Structure formats: structure tokens, C-alpha cells
Amino acid sequence: MPLDDQKPFHASKVQTLTVLVQREIERRILTGELPAGDRLSESALAADMGVSRGPVREAMRGLQQAGLVEIVANKGVVVRKIGYDEAVDLYNLRGSLFAFMCETMAARRTDEQCGVLKGKLEDMEAAIRADDKEAYFRTNLDFHTTIVEFCGNNRARAVYEGIAKEMHLFRRRGLSRIENMEASMQEHEAIAAAIIAGRPEAARKAGLKHIRNGRDRFLASLDPDSFAADPERRPAAAE
Amino acid sequence: MPLDDQKPFHASKVQTLTVLVQREIERRILTGELPAGDRLSESALAADMGVSRGPVREAMRGLQQAGLVEIVANKGVVVRKIGYDEAVDLYNLRGSLFAFMCETMAARRTDEQCGVLKGKLEDMEAAIRADDKEAYFRTNLDFHTTIVEFCGNNRARAVYEGIAKEMHLFRRRGLSRIENMEASMQEHEAIAAAIIAGRPEAARKAGLKHIRNGRDRFLASLDPDSFAADPERRPAAAE
DNA sequence: AGGATGTAAACTGTCAACAGTTGTCAATCC
DNA sequence: GGATTGACAACTGTTGACAGTTTACATCCT
Secondary structure, eight states: OOTTOOOSSSTTTTSOHHHHHHHHHHHHHHTTSSOTTOEEOHHHHHHHHTSOHHHHHHHHHHHHHTTSEEEETTTEEEEOOOOHHHHHHHHHHHHHHHHHHHHHHHHHOOHHHHHHHHHHHHHHHHHHHTTOHHHHHHHHHHHHHHHHHHTOOHHHHHHHHHHHHHHTTTSOTTTTOOSOHHHHHHHHHHHHHHHHHTOHHHHHHHHHHHHHHHHHHHHHTOOTTTTTTSGGGSOOOOO | OOSSOOOSSSTTTTSOHHHHHHHHHHHHHHTTSSOTTOEEOHHHHHHHHTSOHHHHHHHHHHHHHTTSEEEETTTEEEEOOOOHHHHHHHHHHHHHHHHHHHHHHHHHOOHHHHHHHHHHHHHHHHHHHTTOHHHHHHHHHHHHHHHHHHTOOHHHHHHHHHHHHHHTTTSOTTTTOOSOHHHHHHHHHHHHHHHHHTOHHHHHHHHHHHHHHHHHHHHHTOOTTTTTTSGGGSOOOOO
């Protein structure tokens, strides 16, 4: 037993290669390192990470179920590409989920949770006063995460986070810019107020409105060719 | 190759073994053939199905992401066991999703879809008049599926169906008996009426109420020891 | 007898090799 | 010249084997 191993704790080998690989590929997809539509070669990825193809294949199976890649038999796996309609669907679904979480948290909230939520709100206000868009983006994310966690429904949280990851497939990098911090902030205040007041229905409506506004802001910001890469998904401009 | 069978056309080999295995294991779990809490041995399953361990392992990875099994490194995979609180969470989440779908369909419905929906409703009425619980159960399922499909949001449908599968993990077999067909039928009529009338908000409320009533009926029907198998999940009756 | 310890069996994690399929590209034929 | 065909290359699907870990059990000591 080599006792020179300088690991702080032995917590190293409890991780299986498959999990590591899946996490790494997911990271590459979410950061855009592997852009949507890219074809992923098992051999190449395996060689790149210094593992065999087994763990890579298993990781792919997980990513497929998560909706991040598509697998075609005997052809390979590609990073999933999301069309216009699907993007709208995802926004709507996420809105419904977030509304549900706001509602649920409003019904179950504790005083401590309210305190934490108020804190996040103040962080955002501070970022606005400092006109620090980067900080606002971060605290904004934090605010959402807080609600998602405090709603207490773990399955809903898992689904929500999965959808959020999926949405990275069409939100281009650098969307961290917030167009209208004040408007966004007002929506956050409405959500927090309803939750803290313990009014589930009001919280639900506020949460839904917030995501819908985000959706509309995003769609409005699209140049028409954004989804041109897969035009066959586009036509259904109805509804 | 004992798995693939009497396919009339050669359309069999486009299916990969992993998919077949995953489907088969999922079937065994949903039918209760592999009960919740059971430990699954890769070697045993592989031998039983006449394939090697590779496809089985890949299938497991997919089932894990779907929430049907849990995988612990170096220990194995067990059919997921759902505690009382998680069951309630799943019902609530499903209610929120179904409500969203009713709302969405009400906003997008076509005349043709309304016709189909009316047809399903009549099928259920016929089953009630005939006092055929089996037929009612079937047409009831059909009614729900129709809404889920016609809402047009494919991602929402996938999530909903995943949740529904997961709920099989705690709904014991033979729950197909419907306690109160008339009450259930009234709720269905309210949903259909709101959708056909094109009133999204009313449809949402009707759909939500329906699942909530189903949840309460289910919870009320529990003998207190139903979830005793994993008592550590029970205590958190607070919050 | 009861608990600790060491050993063996069984199983999971990983890998490398084989088999089958898809897509490409050049040679051939009309 | 253009389309068809056939072989080759690259890749995926599947398998069997090997290595490391966990678990159960028998043994030994107190």
C-alpha cells in the first residue's frame, strides 16, 4: 500500500469512470465546447479522456435519457439540436414547473427560508445599484436556485434542472447580459413578496409571469436566422 | 437470439440490444415482476435474456436517469423504492404537469381534436352505463393519453410519461379498480368541457383538481403500513 | 460464547478484441 | 457522361476476459 498518496481524503475511487465521463461530456456540451449538432465519436472521446469505449457508451445512454444527445443505431450520437418550436415548448414547460415550485414554496415556507430569500433579493438589489451585470446574473441564478430547493419537491427539482440544462442547447453563450435588470427585478420582488406572504396562488402567477417574460424577451432577441440550421422544425409558426 | 421475435419484416435488427433490454427490464419493473427494492444482478439478467453484460449495463444507465432504478458504485443496482413523501411529491408534480397540458390543449385545440376528445368521453360513459370497470379503466387511460398528446408539447409529454412510469413503483398492482366512477367521470367532463370551450384557465384548474382528487383517493386508501418498508422516509411529516 | 480477523466467493468496473453495419470512393458498365 | 456496383475504411454493437471491490463465512483469539 503506497502511503505517499497525498489525497486529503480517500474519497477518490468511489467515483466510477462512467459518472466522471458523463459529467465531463455534459460540461463540454453545456459550455458549448461541443456545439449542438456535432457528431460525437465514441472512440475519439474515449481516447481523448484516456478511457475505453465502455464507460463512454454508458455515459451516452445517460445523456440520451437526459435529452442532451440523440442516439441513432449504427450511426452514432449527436448533440441534440433544438428547433424554434421545441425551444418555445421548453420555455413553457419550464414556466409551468417554476410556477409550481413558487406555489409550493409559498405554501410550505419557513421563517428561515424567507430570511434566506430576502437575502438573495438584497444581493440582487446591491448588484443593480452597483450596475454590476455579472453579479446580477449570478445572484439572479442564485435566487432561482433557492426557490427550486426550498420548494421541497426533489423530483420536481430534478426535472426542472434537467430542462434548464436542455435549454442551454439553444441559448447561445454570452446570454448572461440582462437587458432590463429593473423589470426583471420587479418580477423577482413580486415572487418573493407572494412567497413570504404565504400566498401560493399569487406566487404561482408571479413565477409563471417571470418565465413567460423571459421567454418573450428571448424570442424577441432572436435574429430570424437563429434556427435556420434546421429549417424543417421551423414551419409550424402557427399557434 | 431469444429476445427478438416474430417480427414479420426484417425491421428487427435496426433495434439495438440495449434498447430491447431496457424495454424488457422496464416492463418487468412496471408489472411488478421486479418489485421495488429488489437488487438486480447484471450477470443474472444478462444470462436470463441471453445477452452479455454490456447492453444490460447500458440499459441500467438509462433506467437510472429515468428514475426507475438506483445505482451504487461497486454495489449494484436496485429497483427504486418510493417513500410516502416522495409519492406525494410525484402526485403533486404530475398534477401540475397535467394541468399545464390541459391548459395548453385548451389554447391550441382544433375541431378535429375536440371531436376525438368527445369520442373518448362517450367511450367512458358507455363503460359506466355497462358498469364495466375494466373498460372504464382502459378508456380512462385513453382519455388522459389523448390530452397529453394533443397538448402538442412533446417534451412535457415525455416528462409526464416518465413521472407516470415512476408512480408505478408505489401504486400496487390491481389498483385498476376505480372506487367512484361517477365522481371521476364528472371531473373528466369538466376537463373536456373547458378544453372544448377553449378556456385554458378553467381547463388548467379542472385538470389540477382531477389529479389532486386522485391523489387524495389514493392516500386515503393506504393502510398505514404501506410505506413501512422504508420508515426513514416517513417521519418528515412536518414541513 | 462473542467478537475480531483473515480468506474466498461473487459481483461490479474496465478493457481489448471481434463482428456487423454504414458511408465513401473508385472502377465499371450502359 | 452519368449511374450502378463493389470493395475498402471507419465506426458502432457486442462479447468475453481480467482486475478490483464488496460481502459472506469460517477461523481464531480473548
